[in-house]
Amino acid sequence: MRVVDIETVEPGHYLGKTIYAMNGTVLLSAGVQLTVYMINTLKRIGVTSIYIKDPLTEDIELEEILSEETKRALIRNMSETMNEIRSGKPFNSRSLSLAVDDLLEDVLQHREVLIQLNEIRTQDNAEFVHAMNVCMVATLVGLNMDLNAQQLKELATGSLLHDVGKAIAAKAGEGDTPRHHAWLGFELLKARRELSLLIAHVALQHHEHTDGTGAPRGLVGDQIHLYSRIVAVANMYDNLLQQESDGRFILPHDACERMLAMSGKELDHEVLVHFMQIVSLYPNGISVRLSTRETGVVVGQHRGLPGRPVIRLLAKEGENHSESREIDLAKTPTVFIEQVLS
Missing domain, CATH: 1.10.3210.10 (Hypothetical protein af1432)
Structure with a gap:
């Protein structure tokens, strides 16, 4: 899953992370397919970004401390x-x-x-x-x-x-x-x-x-x-x-x-x-641009090296998703995160 701005969410996207109401009950469960009404409701109640699932990042899991x-x-x-x-x-x-x-x-x-x-x-x-x-x-x-x-x-x-x-x-x-x-x-x-x-x-x-x-x-x-x-x-x-x-x-x-x-x-x-x-400086699921001008999604962390996560590079236009690859910044000292995109 990856995090996206609520303004970019479209009907048909699948919610990647559960959203809770003020009394602890589930407002929307992870995995639900979002509708126009759901998206508009989320905007109305002040949600600015959400996690969604897509084919490239569906296997990315957030490392949760609390159940x-x-x-x-x-x-x-x-x-x-x-x-x-x-x-x-x-x-x-x-x-x-x-x-x-x-x-x-x-x-x-x-x-x-x-x-x-x-x-x-x-x-x-x-x-x-x-x-x-x-x-x-x-x-x-x-x-x-x-x-x-x-x-x-x-x-x-x-x-x-x-x-x-x-x-x-x-x-x-x-x-x-x-x-x-x-x-x-x-x-x-x-x-x-x-x-x-x-x-x-x-x-x-x-x-x-x-x-x-x-x-x-x-x-x-x-x-x-x-x-x-x-x-x-x-x-x-x-x-x-x-x-x-x-x-x-x-x-x-x-x-x-x-x-x-x-x-x-x-x-x-x-x-x-x-x-x-x-603390994780670049949490799983966020999109970044690297010093190589490539873009990707953070998929893994290193304790002790919070600024050097594992990045899954996004396929370039015209490429198949299966061609995406991962780069471990802890093992690639010449590559840096230049910008967080989401």
Whole structure:
């Protein structure tokens, strides 16, 4: 499968990756043949790109860290949690804890897979997909930093709940001088005695910067807990991927370059080093142009060499698809990716 802009999708294309609704249910299943109505609906709900299957790339698989069941559970639980907070009700921390346990199991089983944030977002599910992505990235970074099982559980739970203060801030009646959502999330979580106080501090500190320019307290360096420094990196990465530059979303390699420029300033240098070891700069399924002027689709990754993936070259005009070949950039040091096309 490969990723394409929603504007280029045509009726008859086959969806390559499942799209979820805001409550974790399946909106469109992978393999469904798209119709004009489906395509227009996807555009209407804010989908900008999707994965499709075609003869050349039908065997390309996305290396998934989380199972479909875990994703559904996390999105559903975060949807229910945020709705309960907005309505002033206590959220179900037990159900959330079980979903985190499933995430930890998946992450441990797929710890060698490079991070590829490829979940399709809609206007309704974006908030919950963001929480899931930040949780997954933070947990993988924590695992790479050799955190123990208890620390990973605290980190995963804190990262999943890092933005719960926004649900409180969004409620009417906050007054003329609304407080920072980090404070609101901290106060909500610290009142839950079944949760570690460190989980509450993730909500409080994830917008702090190592150089002291962050919010809400202007903490510096090691004054910021390690969990929060990890979540700050995960949060920044997922947020950057949702920003636009020159009319298109920022791509993973560009996001990582921007984050490296923040090292020792907004972001912790040590955490960034570990993050860069486990992230895919060019995820499977994207189209690229090489320095040889050939175009292709990324089909494989190398842990430790995130910028040197395996590329399946697209057949030139007039050639048969069977004539396509693959080039491993890790074994071809004179060839480089010049541009990401999708």
